[in-house]
Structures are given as C-alpha cells and as structure tokens.
Amino acid sequence: xxxxxxxxxxxxxxxxxxxxxxxxxxxxxxxxxxxxxxxxxxxxxxxxxxxxxxxxxxxxxxxxxxxxxxxxxxxxxxxxxxxxxxxxxxxxxxxxxxxxxxxxxxxxxxxxxxxxxxxxxxxxxxxxxxxxxxxxxxxxxxxxxxxxxxxxxxxxxxxxxxxxxxxxxxxxxxxxxxxxxxxxxxxxxxxxxxxxxxxxxxxxxxxxxxxxxxxxxxxxxxxxxxxxxxxxxxxxxxxxxxxxxxxxxxxxxxxxxxxxxxxx
Amino acid sequence: xxxxxxxxxxxxxxxxxxxxxxxxxxxxxxxxxxxxxxxxxxxxxxxxxxxxxxxxxxxxxxxxxxxxxxxxxxxxxxxxxxxxxxxxxxxxxxxxxxxxxxxxxxxxxxxxxxxxxxxxxxxxxxxxxxxxxxxxxxxxxxxxxxxxxxxxxxxxxxxxxxxxxxxxxxxxxxxxxxxxxxxxxxxxxxxxxxxxxxxxxxxxxxxxxxxxxxxxxxxxxxxxxxxxxxxxxxxxxxxxxxxxxxxxxxxxxxxxxxxxxxxxxxxxxxxxxxxxxxxxxxx
Numbered sequence: 203x204x205x206x207x208x209x210x211x212x213x214x215x216x217x218x219x220x221x222x223x224x225x226x227x228x229x230x231x232x233x234x235x236x237x238x239x240x241x242x243x244x245x246x247x248x249x250x251x252x253x254x255x256x257x258x259x260x261x262x263x264x265x266x267x268x269x270x271x272x273x274x275x276x277x278x279x280x281x282x283x284x285x286x287x288x289x290x291x292x293x294x295x296x297x298x299x300x301x302x303x304x305x306x307x308x309x310x311x312x313x314x315x316x317x318x319x320x321x322x323x324x325x326x327x328x329x330x331x332x333x334x335x336x337x338x339x340x341x342x343x344x345x346x347x348x349x350x351x352x353x354x355x356x357x358x359x360x361x362x363x364x365x366x367x368x369x370x371x372x373x374x375x376x377x378x379x380x381x382x383x384x385x386x387x388x389x390x391x392x393x394x395x396x397x398x399x400x401x402x403x404x405x406x407x408x409x410x411x412x413x414x415x416x417x418x419x420x421x422x423x424x425x426x427x428x429x430x431x432x433x434x435x436x437x438x439x440x441x442x443x444x445x446x447x448x449x450x451x452x453x454x455x456x457x458x459x460x461x462x463x464x465x466x
Numbered sequence: 467x468x469x470x471x472x473x474x475x476x477x478x479x480x481x482x483x484x485x486x487x488x489x490x491x492x493x494x495x496x497x498x499x500x501x502x503x504x505x506x507x508x509x510x511x512x513x514x515x516x517x518x519x520x521x522x523x524x525x526x527x528x529x530x531x532x533x534x535x536x537x538x539x540x541x542x543x544x545x546x547x548x549x550x551x552x553x554x555x556x557x558x559x560x561x562x563x564x565x566x567x568x569x570x571x572x573x574x575x576x577x578x579x580x581x582x583x584x585x586x587x588x589x590x591x592x593x594x595x596x597x598x599x600x601x602x603x604x605x606x607x608x609x610x611x612x613x614x615x616x617x618x619x620x621x622x623x624x625x626x627x628x629x630x631x632x633x634x635x636x637x638x639x640x641x642x643x644x645x646x647x648x649x650x651x652x653x654x655x656x657x658x659x660x661x662x663x664x665x666x667x668x669x670x671x672x673x674x675x676x677x678x679x680x681x682x683x684x685x686x687x688x689x690x691x692x693x694x695x696x697x698x699x700x701x702x703x704x705x706x707x708x709x710x711x712x713x714x715x716x717x718x719x720x721x722x723x724x725x726x727x728x729x730x731x732x733x734x735x736x737x738x739x740x741x742x743x744x745x746x747x748x749x
Contacts, residue, residue, distance in 0.1 A: 207557035214550045215562045218569050218627055221580040224591065228583055236589050281478025288471045296744060298479065303743040305485050307736035309684045311705050312729040313485070315712055315721035316492040322502060339488075342481045371470045400573025402687035403705070407713055421575045422691050425582060433583055440576035447571040 222444065228437035236433070247434030248442070254429075256439050258413055259420035262330060264446065266405075266416060267395045269334035274345040274394050277338070279387060282349030283379045287361065288371055299350070306343040313339050314407060321408065333408050333416075340401065341394040348393065352386030353379065392454040396447045417443040489729070496722035503716045515723035519711075525724075527699050528707040529731075535614060535703060536682040539621045544675050546622065547629025552659060554630065555637045563634065566627035574624070578691045581620045610700035613693050617701060620688060625681075629674045636670020637663055669746070676739040683732050704728050 230243035233250070285295055317336050318327070326332030356379075364378050380387075405416045415423070421439050429435055496515055500508035519525050554562055569577075584591050585606050593603035606616040640663065648662045664671070686705035689695060695702030695710065702710075708728065712721020 207553040208559065210550060210553040211557050211559040211562045214554070214627070214630065215565045217623065218565050221577060221623070222568060222572060224583065225576060225580050238591055238594065277477040277481045280474040281476070284471060284475035288474065290471075290475065296747065298482075299747050300740050300744055301482050301486075303740040304736060305482060307680045307732065307739050308489075308729050309680075309705070309732055311684065311686070311708055312492065312725045312732075313488045314708075315718055315725050316488045316495060318713065318721075319495060319502070319718050320488075320491070338481060339485065342478065342485070346478045346482070371474055375474055396571055400575065402575060402690075403709075407709075418573050418575045418687075421573075421579065422687070425575070425579055425691055426694075430582070431589065433589075436579050437583065440573075440579040444572045444576050447573070448568070451567065451571060 222441075225437045225440050225444070228433050229441045231434040231437070233432060233434055238433075244434075247432075247436075247438035250432070250435045251439040251442065254424070254435070254439075255412065256417070256420060256442065259415050259417045260442060260446070262414055263399055263416040263418070263443070266330050266333050266337070267399050269331060270337040270341055270398050271391045271395045273334060273338060274341040275387060275391055277342060278345030278349045278390070279380065279383070280375060282346055282351075283353045283375050283383070284371070285350050286353035287379065298346075302343050302346045302350075305339075306347065310339045311403060314404065317404075318407060327408060328410050328414060330409075330414060333405060336404055336408060337398045337401070339404075340397050344394055344397060345390050348390040349383070349387065352383050352390075355386070356382045388454055392450050395450060399447050400443075492722045492725050494722075495718055496726050498719045500719040501715070501717050508719070511719070515719045516727070519720060519723050519727065524699055524702070524711075525707055528702050528704050531614065531699075531701060532683065532685070532703045535618060535621075535685055536679060538615075539618050539625075539682050539685075540675065540678045542618070542622045543626045543629050543678050544671070546626045547674060548633050548664070548671060550626070551630045551633035551637060552663065554634055555663065556655075563631070566630055569624045569627050572624075574687045575691065577620060577624050578688055581616075581688075581692065585616060607693055608697060610697045613697060613701045617685075617688050617692060620692075621682070621685070625678065629678060632674040632677070633667060633670050636667035636673075639670075640666045669742075672742060676735060676742065679735045680732065680739060683728070683735075704731070 227239045229247050230245070231238065231240040232242060232244040232246055235242075284290065285298055317339075321327045321329075321332055321336070324332075326335070360382065361374055361378050364374050369377070400418055401416075402418045402422060405419045406422065409415055409419065417439075421436075421443060424439060425436055497510060497512055498508040499511045499514065554560070582590070585603075587593055587603040587605040587608070590603065596603045604612065606612045644662065644666065645658075648658055653662065684705065685703050686709070689701050689703055689706055690709070693701045695706040704724070705728070708721060708724045711717065712724050
C-alpha cells in the first residue's frame with residue numbers, strides 16, 4: 203500500500219511537470235523538422251517568436267500585471283486592515299466577507315459586457331490601463347480576501363503600544379500595520395499577478411491593436427493562425443510566457459522567508 | 467479619529483460597490499435592444515432579450531454543453547484530487563507539493579498549445595507514438611462526439627493539482643491525537659481513510675468542490691482556442707455563446723441578458739459557497 207502511494211505521488215509530480223517539459227523540448231525544434239524530441243536542438247523558434255513581436259507582448263503583459271497589482275494592493279490593504287483592526291462591528295465584517303465571497307464566485311464574464319459598454323464611452327478600450335482597471339474584477343475580491351485574513355493574524359501588541367502613544371488609525375496603518383503585513387501583501391501581489399498574467403477572455407475582448415496585445419492573446423493568435431503547425435515557434439512563445447509566473451513565485455518565496463527570518 | 471477609520475475602510479468597499487453597480491448596469495442593459503454597431507438609440511424591450519435567448523436552440527445547447535463539462539470535469543478533478551491528496555498524505559512525500567503548483571502557474575494558453583501538440587492527429591506526440599505501434603490517432607478535436615471530452619481531459623490534467631493542494635492542506639490539519647487514538651483502537655488503513663481522514667477533511671473537500679464548480683462554469687479560453695465551440699456547436703459553452711452572440715457582434719442588449727443568465731446559473735453554486743465561507747468566518 204505504501205508503495206502504491208509512492209508510485210502515485212511520483213505519477214502526480216510527473217503529470218504536473220510533463221506539459222512544461224514537452225513545451226520546453228518542443229521549443230527547441232528547428233523549423234520544418236517535425237521530429238520530437240528534436241535531434242538537433244535549435245533556438246530558431248525563440249528568434250522567430252521575438253521577430254513576430256512576442257517580446258512586446260510579454261512587456262505588455264508585465265505592464266498590465268504590475269498596474270493591476272498596484273491598484274489591487276492600494277485598494278485592499280487599507281480596507282483589509284480597517285475591517286480586521288479598527289473595531290468595526292461583527293455585522294459589518296460579515297457583510298463585507300459575504301460580498302467578497304460572492305464577487306469571487308460570480309464569473310468575471312458577467313461584467314464584461316457592462317465594462318465594454320462603459321469603456322466604449324470612456325475611451326478606455328484598447329488601453330493597457332483600462333485592462334488593468336477591468337482586471338480588478340478578478341483581483342480585488344482576491345486581494346481583500348487575503349489581506350483581511352493577514353490583518354487578523356499579526357500580533358496586536360506593537361499596534362496597541364502605538365495606540366497608547368497616541369498614533370491615529372492612519373499612522374498606525376502606515377507605520378505599524380503595513381510593515382508587519384508586508385509578507386502577506388507580497389504574497390497577495392504575487393497571487394493577483396499570476397491570476398491576470400495568463401488571463402485570456404478580458405484581454406482578447408478589450409484590446410485589439412497588435413502592439414498592445416498581452417502574451418496570452420498574442421499566443422492565442424499564433425496558435426490559431428498559419429503558425430498552427432510551427433511547433434518550435436508556438437512552443438517557444440508558450441515557454442517564454444510561463445517563465446515570469448514561475449520566477450515570481452520562486453522570488454516571492456525567497457523574499458517571504460527572508461522577511462520572516464529578519465523579524466526574529 | 468472616527469473619520470479616518472472610514473477613510474481607511476473605504477477604498478476596497480468602494481471597489482466592491484463598483485462591482486455591484488456593474489451588475490446592476492448589466493441588468494439595465496439587458497432590458498434594451500442596443501447594438502454598438504448601429505446608430506439607432508437603445509430601445510426598451512423589457513424581457514424581450516431574455517425570451518429571445520432562452521428560446522434560441524443554440525443557447526439551450528450551450529447550457530447542456532456547459533453542464534456536461536462542469537459536471538464531468540469537477541467530478542473527475544475532485545475524485546482524483548482527493549485520491550492523490552490521500553496518497554501524498556499517507557506516504558509523507560511532501561516534496562511533491564511544490565511541484566503540484568506548477569500547472570496552476572502556467573497560463574492556460576500554454577496548456578492549449580501543449581494539447582494541440584499532444585493530440586494533433588497527424589503530427590502530434592501521441593500520433594507519432596501510435597504510428598510506431600501501427601495504430602492511427604483518432605481526430606479527437608475534430609469529432610463532435612469526442613471534442614468535449616478532449617477538453618475535459620485537458621482541464622483535468624491542469625486543475626486536479628488545485629484540488630490536491632486544498633484537500634491535502636485540510637488533511638494536514640487533522641490533529642495527530644485523533645489519528646493516534648484511531649490507531650490504538652486498531653483502525654486499519656481503509657477504515658482509517660473512510661472513518662477518520664476523509665470525514666475530518668470534509669470542509670476542505672467541500673471547499674475544493676465548490677471552487678472547482680464555480681471555476682468550471684468559466685470555461686472559455688480552452689474551448690475557444692481548441693475548437694472555437696465546434697465541430698458544429700458540440701463544444702460551445704455559455705461563455706462561447708456570450709462571446710459569439712453578444713460581444714463579437716457588439717449586441718450589448720443580448721450580451722447583457724446572457725451575462726445575467728450565466729450569473730443566475732452560477733448562483734446555484736455561488737450562494738452555498740458564500741454560506742460555507744460565512745460559516746467558517748463565524749467560528
């Protein structure tokens with residue numbers, strides 16, 4: 203039984219990594235040679251992907267993700283702190299939590315038509331900042347959810363001392379709560395960034411200039427165009443767009459551990 | 467003092483208020499005949515858009531396709547997820563856990579590209595393997611009988627680890643004393659699994675089930691990029707219908723009505739989920 207379990211764990215790990223491994227190997231396929239795994243690996247797929255403007259798309263995705271995360275943190279950090287720490291009634295808290303859970307559960311597509319119509323009027327279509335604002339539909343409920351939970355967690359003593367010294371809520375938030383919640387806020391930022399990095403529907407609908415497309419939409423275009431069978435190019439573009447989220451998680455894990463160590 | 471308290475709580479709550487306003491605006495738009503392509507002013511049609519959509523056989527088909535997708539993908543993911551979580555739990559092989567986050571980090575479009583590559587019936591990886599065994603690869607995505615299942619399989623491949631992570635977290639939260647007591651009472655492996663480990667991680671399993679249900683309704687990118695809803699309308703889910711009938715032709719009124727119908731359908735799962743969340747917060 204224990205052996206069966208070991209086998210199953212190995213299988214789970216293998217299936218989790220298999221697609222990424224296939225994409226990486228396929229990205230080294232030279233053009234016109236449909237042999238997998240490639241006998242003579244080449245980087246032509248990557249060169250071709252960059253020539254098709256994939257670098258610009260990656261940059262667009264990064265800009266959108268950063269803007270989205272900045273807005274989400276700015277909106278959710280003070281609110282999460284206030285809900286957890288500033289003595290709002292239990293009822294206020296539960297209503298807020300219910301609203302956050304409901305907005306997390308409803309599909310973002312439910313708001314897409316209204317956003318399209320509003321952005322049409324406000325001239326925010328085909329605009330990276332507009333997309334970042336629309337992405338709050340995905341990330342704001344997530345951010346509020348996580349920050350409120352983190353705000354409940356950290357120790358009350360320091361804040362209590364600051365309060366006795368006469369610091370008001372805003373100063374306590376800026377000088378006590380923010381530094382203490384920093385690891386939690388970093389984790390929230392990373393999760394929100396990952397959530398929107400690979401998003402397809404909103405990006406495909408709200409952007410249309412070639413030079414503004416995000417990596418996901420650009421890759422979707424390539425995969426349904428005449429490049430459909432250029433495995434090397436498609437796989438290279440896919441592999442490039444998986445790197446930032448993976449790197450971010452690793453980096454954030456490191457920062458979070460360092461912060462935790464520094465605190466003690 | 468009191469004012470600054472409200473100042474701090476306001477930003478996020480205003481964001482949520484904007485979300486609710488967006489839903490109300492959608493409800494308002496859904497009662498108008500209103501297309502951004504035409505110059506004419508929006509015309510009030512009451513429930514007209516809803517009646518037109520509900521009477522449309524393509525919409526009815528998309529409800530069935532979505533239900534088939536949501537049910538099969540969720541059942542498979544939760545069943546496999548609980549099984550693998552239990553195996554990781556009893557084998558103590560925690561090193562596998564970080565690896566399981568990888569599929570959740572990879573953009574869905576990259577998974578689609580992988581799937582093109584894997585199941586393409588002429589030049590894919592499986593096709594080559596089948597050819598070397600003297601078999602031929604069926605055209606899974608081109609056959610209306612199998613296309614949906616090919617998409618379900620991809621979804622299971624990518625999202626089962628999500629269930630594993632949540633359920634495993636629940637299992638690791640079971641106090642050691644409980645397991646000890648059960649062992650002293652002579653519980654063997656299978657009774658231990660069914661009478662102790664599974665019941666005690668039921669909240670986590672329920673949460674994973676609901677989150678997967680909620681998310682499965684949002685199936686768009688995988689379908690759109692793999693089959694565009696075809697062949698025929700055999701894989702056209704609700705969000706594909708929303709895209710092809712509402713957003714692409716800029717028919718805002720119809721799109722808004724479809725959005726509201728999707729939200730209403732998801733509420734069947736979303737409201738019990740909110741209830742579950744509130745129950746854990748109250749404790």
